[in-house]
Amino acid sequence: MKIEILGTSCAKCKQLEENAKLAIAKIGGFHSIEKIDDIMKIMEYNVVSTPGLVVDGKVLSTGKLLNPQEIIDLIQ
Amino acid sequence: MWKDFVDNLIYNTLNLDGHFADALNFFIYDTIKIWFLLISIIFVVSYLRTHFNTEYVRAYLQNKSQFTGNVLAALFGIITPFCSCSAIPLFLGFIQARIPIGVTFSFLISSPLNNEIAIALLFGIFGWKVTAIYIGFGLLIAIFGGYFIGKMNMEKYILMDVKPMEGELDEVKISLTFRQRSREAWEYTVDIFKKIYIYVMIGVGIGAFIHGYIPSDFIASYAGANNPFAVIIAVLMGIPMYSNAAGVMPLVEVLTSKGMLLGTALSFMMAVTALSLPEAMILKKILHVKLITLFFGIVGFGIICIGYIFNTIL
Numbered sequence: 001m002k003i004e005i006l007g008t009s010c011a012k013c014k015q016l017e018e019n020a021k022l023a024i025a026k027i028g029g030f031h032s033i034e035k036i037d038d039i040m041k042i043m044e045y046n047v048v049s050t051p052g053l054v055v056d057g058k059v060l061s062t063g064k065l066l067n068p069q070e071i072i073d074l075i076q
Numbered sequence: 077m078w079k080d081f082v083d084n085l086i087y088n089t090l091n092l093d094g095h096f097a098d099a100l101n102f103f104i105y106d107t108i109k110i111w112f113l114l115i116s117i118i119f120v121v122s123y124l125r126t127h128f129n130t131e132y133v134r135a136y137l138q139n140k141s142q143f144t145g146n147v148l149a150a151l152f153g154i155i156t157p158f159c160s161c162s163a164i165p166l167f168l169g170f171i172q173a174r175i176p177i178g179v180t181f182s183f184l185i186s187s188p189l190n191n192e193i194a195i196a197l198l199f200g201i202f203g204w205k206v207t208a209i210y211i212g213f214g215l216l217i218a219i220f221g222g223y224f225i226g227k228m229n230m231e232k233y234i235l236m237d238v239k240p241m242e243g244e245l246d247e248v249k250i251s252l253t254f255r256q257r258s259r260e261a262w263e264y265t266v267d268i269f270k271k272i273y274i275y276v277m278i279g280v281g282i283g284a285f286i287h288g289y290i291p292s293d294f295i296a297s298y299a300g301a302n303n304p305f306a307v308i309i310a311v312l313m314g315i316p317m318y319s320n321a322a323g324v325m326p327l328v329e330v331l332t333s334k335g336m337l338l339g340t341a342l343s344f345m346m347a348v349t350a351l352s353l354p355e356a357m358i359l360k361k362i363l364h365v366k367l368i369t370l371f372f373g374i375v376g377f378g379i380i381c382i383g384y385i386f387n388t389i390l
Contacts (some may be wrong), residue, residue: 010161038166043238047161048169048244049130058341063157 001031001075006042006052012065020053023071044076079105099288106280110326111273113200114193118268121192123261126252130166135245138173142226145179145260150218153186154211160188160355164362171238173245178226185375189350193272194350197325200346202332209386210342217350217378224374225367233364255366272288275323282329290334301334306340307383311376314347321348339386 003020007013017035024031035043036054047055049063053071060074082159086092086101133152137145170180190211210373252260299306319325325345332341356368 008161010159012159012161039168039236043169043172043282044166046131046169048134048166049157049159050165058151062131063159 002069003033003034003075004029004054004058005035006045006047006054006062007035007050008037008039008042010050016053016065019066019068020058020071022068026068026074027072027076078109095288099284102287103280103284106283106326106329107277110197110200110276111269112278112294114196114272114276115265115269116323117196117199118192119265121155121195122157122264123257125157126257128152128156130156130162132247134170134175136172136245137170137175137179137183138245140175141288142176142178142180144220144221145176146182147227149182149222150186150215151220153183154190156183156187158191160352160358163355163358167359167362168236168238171234172241174240176226177234178224178228181224181225181371182218182222183220183370185350186215189214189218189353190345190353191349193268193322194325194345194349197322201329201342203324206342207337210345213342213381213382214346214350215383217346217375221378225370227269228370228376229366229368233367234362235364246319256266258260272322278324279323279326280384283326286327286330286334294316297335298339299331306337307343307380308385309358310340310344310383311347311351311380314344316350316353317348320326321345324348337381337387339388342386343379343383346382347376350375 003024005013005017005020007016013035017033020033024033028029042050042052044058045052047059047062050061051065051068052059053061053074055075082101082105086097086104090097092100133149133156136152137149140148167180167184170183171177195207195228198210298305299310303309314324327350328336328341328344332338351372356372359368359371
């Protein structure tokens, strides 16, 4: 899976990235996590409320700080 | 009922009296009352909110005519969450969807102004009438503030080039069960409460001190009817206080009970929520200072007018 975290440098966005890492550590396997800071790229996903969670190009959540368990529920 | 219980506890069970007992009574009564209302109102608002997100609002506002757009944007501002860190993607995303900047500003004004914490505190402290007046006037400022900004052709002051998208956005409804929505709302409520309960305590604590120790005419002489600049001073003082709205409002309750006029209090609270310095700093990355100044100027002017109208008619 390719996981992208959309968000400029706000506290919630950084926390979501951390939580995504924890979620990945729990489910195991090889997955990439990338933080997208570029506002133009964020807009290409049609997201207007950060942080956003994108998996394999699909927007799964916007404007919410998800905890690791919620991320696992969403991506599985 | 709660009032009787606290009265009984302080004056009978603990057998206290004097200034200290009054202050303590006020502190316990008010803190618990405000906590309770905060939790219940934030829960209700965040439950409603699970039906709409900002992406949905954007799709809905697309292709709405100028004035209708302002009204709808202001109304949506009541239930959608606002975090100033989202201000940039929101602003640019709205432009991308060809939503006029006036409509975007209506949303940007309404969303923090009518936030659930402010509404919960107002309701808890001043009752539903003042809350309704606050929301009503808040909507007016958002609608007309946005409308005027839209009329001034400020598009050239947006510092970033955004390519307008072609076609329409789909209004994607969020499908969740009642259980999921409740859980989400509850988690959000707990999250907010953890962040602000201490400020409520501090605010009520200082309020309790004023309530018990400082004579009424002291505040009335500074912020009461005799001071014609009270509203303006209140608005200027409110600008840097955004993050502390939860602590500021309990304080305002005491100030009004000690002679500050309600219009002055309302203006102050609106300035605390609607004019936030951090938000201005963030928007400065994408908007020219002129546009931000205009935004603050119009909203500030509206809030000041409301304060004076209120002080005159009430």
